[in-house]
Amino acid sequence: MRRARGGGASELVTPGGRTAIADVVVAKIASMAAREVGGVHEMGAGMSRTIGSVKERLPGVAADPTQGVGVQVGERQAAIDIDLVVDYGASIPDLANAVRSNVIGQVEHMCGLEVVEVDITVDDIHLPDDDRAESEQQPTGPRVL
Numbered sequence: 001m002r003r004a005r006g007g008g009a010s011e012l013v014t015p016g017g018r019t020a021i022a023d024v025v026v027a028k029i030a031s032m033a034a035r036e037v038g039g040v041h042e043m044g045a046g047m048s049r050t051i052g053s054v055k056e057r058l059p060g061v062a063a064d065p066t067q068g069v070g071v072q073v074g075e076r077q078a079a080i081d082i083d084l085v086v087d088y089g090a091s092i093p094d095l096a097n098a099v100r101s102n103v104i105g106q107v108e109h110m111c112g113l114e115v116v117e118v119d120i121t122v123d124d125i126h127l128p129d130d131d132r133a134e135s136e137q138q139p140t141g142p143r144v145l
Contacts, residue, residue, distance in 0.1 A: 021111050023073050027066040030080050030118075033106035034069070037098045039090030041126035043068030045083045078113040085124040096120045 034040055044067040070081040080103060086095055104115040 021073070021113075023071050024066060026071045026073055026078055026080070026107060026111055026113070027069045029107050029110050030071065030082065030103045031066050031069045033103045034082055034084070034099045037095065037102055039087050039095045040084055040099065041087045042085040043083060044085075045121075045123045073113065076114055077116045078107060078111070079116055080107070080118045082118065082120050083123050084120060085126050086122055088125055088127050092122055096122070 031043060034043060068083040072079045082099065082103070084095075084099070086092060099120060100118040103118050107113060107115050
């Protein structure tokens with residue numbers, strides 16, 4: 001099995017033909033695999049999470065399924081960067097290992113690419129009081145009459 005690289009996609013070349021896998025496909029698979037791990041509260045760095053939450057409130061605008069994930073796809077390999085917000089109480093080293101393992105397994109299984117590294121950055125920790133503070137900030141009714 002041989003791979004060839006073409007602008008923004010990875011092509012699997014076989015005697016039966018070529019299969020092109022777009023970078024965004026690898027990013028979506030990595031995002032879903034990371035979110036499957038217990039203790040991952042949210043994905044993305046501070047500013048991207050803020051922009052994402054504003055965009056989600058706009059009618060007709062869906063959340064970005066690749067938020068917090070960056071990929072580099074080569075001829076046979078992929079490197080993945082993931083930004084996480086973890087739940088308070090989770091062991092960050094154990095969580096990072098579980099995310100890394102799940103991402104590697106899913107990308108290699110679904111794409112046939114060798115994942116050479118998964119770099120994880122923990123950008124924030126979600127505290128139990130954060131949910132209560134967010135709900136208190138949401139206006140419950142008109143502020144003026």
